[in-house]
Amino acid sequence: xxxxxxxxxxxxxxxxxxxxxxxxxxxxxxxxxxxxxxxxxxxxxxxxxxxxxxxxxxxxxxxxxxxxxxxxxxxxxxxxxxxxxxxxxxxxxxxxxxxxxxxxxxxxxxxxxx
Amino acid sequence: xxxxxxxxxxxxxxxxxxxxxxxxxxxxxxxxxxxxxxxxxxxxxxxxxxxxxxxxxxxxxxxxxxxxxxxxxxxxxxxxxxxxxxxxxxxxxxxxxxxxxxxxxxxxxxxxx
Numbered sequence: 512x513x514x515x516x517x518x519x520x521x522x523x524x525x526x527x528x529x530x531x532x533x534x535x536x537x538x539x540x541x542x543x544x545x546x547x548x549x550x551x552x553x554x555x556x557x558x559x560x561x562x563x564x565x566x567x568x569x570x571x572x573x574x575x576x577x578x579x580x581x582x583x584x585x586x587x588x589x590x591x592x593x594x595x596x597x598x599x600x601x602x603x604x605x606x607x608x609x610x611x612x613x614x615x616x617x618x619x620x621x622x623x624x625x
Numbered sequence: 626x627x628x629x630x631x632x633x634x635x636x637x638x639x640x641x642x643x644x645x646x647x648x649x650x651x652x653x654x655x656x657x658x659x660x661x662x663x664x665x666x667x668x669x670x671x672x673x674x675x676x677x678x679x680x681x682x683x684x685x686x687x688x689x690x691x692x693x694x695x696x697x698x699x700x701x702x703x704x705x706x707x708x709x710x711x712x713x714x715x716x717x718x719x720x721x722x723x724x725x726x727x728x729x730x731x732x733x734x735x736x737x738x
Contacts, residue, residue, distance in 0.1 A: 554729035
């Protein structure tokens, strides 16, 4: 059974720091991995989607990498800002019982201090 | 910007009432999903649909039901709300073919008293 773990559960950093969020999954048979951010009481906003054949994706100050064989992905945030404060979730798409589903981690709660 | 909408955003209702949470998207996506999320916890898939007249139960057992009569609309119904149904309900959609991002609505926070 696929399990997704995100470490650390919470992180507090001063503004301007570069930081790395980690996501690990137990089964390397994934189709893609997607990073989201979630603001308190809101839905999820898609940040980056990495296909299983890709190693990384970049969007602005965000860079996500994927190492399928080791079951790991990282989300790198450059020059963090207070507006980056949110919970960051990773999710892997797997095939189970003939259907494709996303399995989510519990997230990393990030606070960027001004 | 994803065009997926959920209403109501917040709902407080008494035990035993029937409720319907609305979800609609204007992107023409075939695949739609309902997730349940408790505070600080991961999302759990409760229902999904791959197109009109297609609905399936997800991984988390739920007493809710869904319907998919139109591509853009995927409502979730609770026939008799209970306090254990108190949670946040998130609707999502994605294109039906190829590798595609999943887009989420803003969520409905349901409280059953």
